[in-house]
Amino acid sequence: MDKVIYLDNAATSKVDPEVLDSYNQITLKYFANPSSIHALGQESSRLLDKSRDLILSTLKLNHHEVIFTSGATEANNLAIKGYCFANRSRGNHIITSISEHPSVLKTILDMKEFGFEVTVLPVNSKGVIEVNNLKSAITDKTILVSLMAVNNEVGAINPIKEVGELLKNYPKIAFHVDMVQAIGKINIPLDNVDMFSIAGHKIHALLGAGLLIKEKKIILKAINQGGGQENALRSGTNTLALSASLAKAIRLITSKQEESFKKVKILHDRLMNYLKENTDKYVINSFYDDNPYIVNFSLKSRKASVLVEALSNRGIMVSSLSACHSKKENYSDVVYAMTNDMVLAHNTVRISFDKDNTLEEVETLITNLENIMKEIKQ
Numbered sequence: 001m002d003k004v005i006y007l008d009n010a011a012t013s014k015v016d017p018e019v020l021d022s023y024n025q026i027t028l029k030y031f032a033n034p035s036s037i038h039a040l041g042q043e044s045s046r047l048l049d050k051s052r053d054l055i056l057s058t059l060k061l062n063h064h065e066v067i068f069t070s071g072a073t074e075a076n077n078l079a080i081k082g083y084c085f086a087n088r089s090r091g092n093h094i095i096t097s098i099s100e101h102p103s104v105l106k107t108i109l110d111m112k113e114f115g116f117e118v119t120v121l122p123v124n125s126k127g128v129i130e131v132n133n134l135k136s137a138i139t140d141k142t143i144l145v146s147l148m149a150v151n152n153e154v155g156a157i158n159p160i161k162e163v164g165e166l167l168k169n170y171p172k173i174a175f176h177v178d179m180v181q182a183i184g185k186i187n188i189p190l191d192n193v194d195m196f197s198i199a200g201h202k203i204h205a206l207l208g209a210g211l212l213i214k215e216k217k218i219i220l221k222a223i224n225q226g227g228g229q230e231n232a233l234r235s236g237t238n239t240l241a242l243s244a245s246l247a248k249a250i251r252l253i254t255s256k257q258e259e260s261f262k263k264v265k266i267l268h269d270r271l272m273n274y275l276k277e278n279t280d281k282y283v284i285n286s287f288y289d290d291n292p293y294i295v296n297f298s299l300k301s302r303k304a305s306v307l308v309e310a311l312s313n314r315g316i317m318v319s320s321l322s323a324c325h326s327k328k329e330n331y332s333d334v335v336y337a338m339t340n341d342m343v344l345a346h347n348t349v350r351i352s353f354d355k356d357n358t359l360e361e362v363e364t365l366i367t368n369l370e371n372i373m374k375e376i377k378q
């Protein structure tokens with residue numbers, strides 16, 4: 001395929017050449033195991049610690065600890081299971097929401113097998129939870145609330161600041177936030193957040209790099225056993241080059257956050273205007289001027305998979321459902337929760353931007369959307 005227009009950045013992003021360069025250099029130079037006590041091992045260990053410090057200083061966090069993982073799925077599992085197993089003597093109730101990524105929702109539902117009670121909050125027509133519903137769901141047995149900052153399908157932004165402020169009044173409850181689609185893109189105040197997860201591959205780092213950041217005072221139980229790396233919370237030989245290059249990617253994306261936001265907002269506004277002018281064909285599922293990175297819409301009377309395939313044949317990559325849905329779950333939970341309409345939930349299209357996308361690419365997308373919609377009507 002000659003020229004590809006990649007508009008599926010919420011599924012995964014292209015690695016930044018500078019980050020890849022760091023990865024390559026570190027792989028060659030710091031190949032020794034950071035757990036080895038010889039001089040080379042200790043050099044690797046120092047670089048690992050410097051990477052943690054760089055992440056914490058970039059994110060302006062003072063009382064926190066970084067646990068490197070293989071990605072956000074592992075970080076979410078560690079946060080949820082690790083917290084619940086370590087703190088079960090304090091209570092057995094967990095609260096989450098219906099719009100969470102499966103790595104949170106399924107993990108929390110799984111905790112029922114271990115005697116935990118689970119409340120799954122609904123989302124409103126804008127795709128976010130209502131703080132009052134959360135407040136009513138809290139009981140004296142609640143020990144964990146886990147919510148995503150930004151929804152990966154429609155881009156909805158949960159009221160993380162308000163939830164954090166509410167939960168300050170409940171010292172027994174830890175607040176975990178899935179920051180995967182927010183970090184480096186949207187400002188989310190993390191003051192009252194106890195733990196949060198990040199995936200490297202969504203921010204131009206390498207696949208296989210992720211992390212959980214937690215307040216030092218939060219106690220977790222390791223969910224897999226081994227050599228005791230990462231403060232005994234994530235055993236397995238450290239993947240130094242992945243971790244150090246992730247630290248670099250976090251610094252790069254954060255330093256360009258405002259500039260990237262402005263660029264992406266122009267693309268978002270152009271596409272939204274086109275969709276708003278064509279409400280006979282499309283129903284818009286994203287209403288978030290403050291998150292221009294994801295635009296989600298449903299086709300009123302055509303199959304989204306046909307449109308996505310036709311765009312792909314023309315070199316334009318977009319998603320119908322988010323990449324994390326298994327093939328048999330062929331509708332969007334969050335769009336169904338927002339609209340209560342199964343046809344719309346089956347026929348969602350997600351366009352997800354990156355700072356390197358251009359207005360010209362969006363114009364090409366719009367021209368192709370027009371043409372394909374005419375073709376599939378016939």
Ligand SMILES: Cc1ncc(COP(=O)(O)O)c(C=O)c1O
Pocket residue numbers: 010011070071072073074101103148150151152178180181198199200210324
């Ligand atoms: C919101 C959200 N959370 C978690 C994940 C899982 O991340 P990973 O692919 O690193 O396991 C994703 C990936 O799509 C996501 O979008």
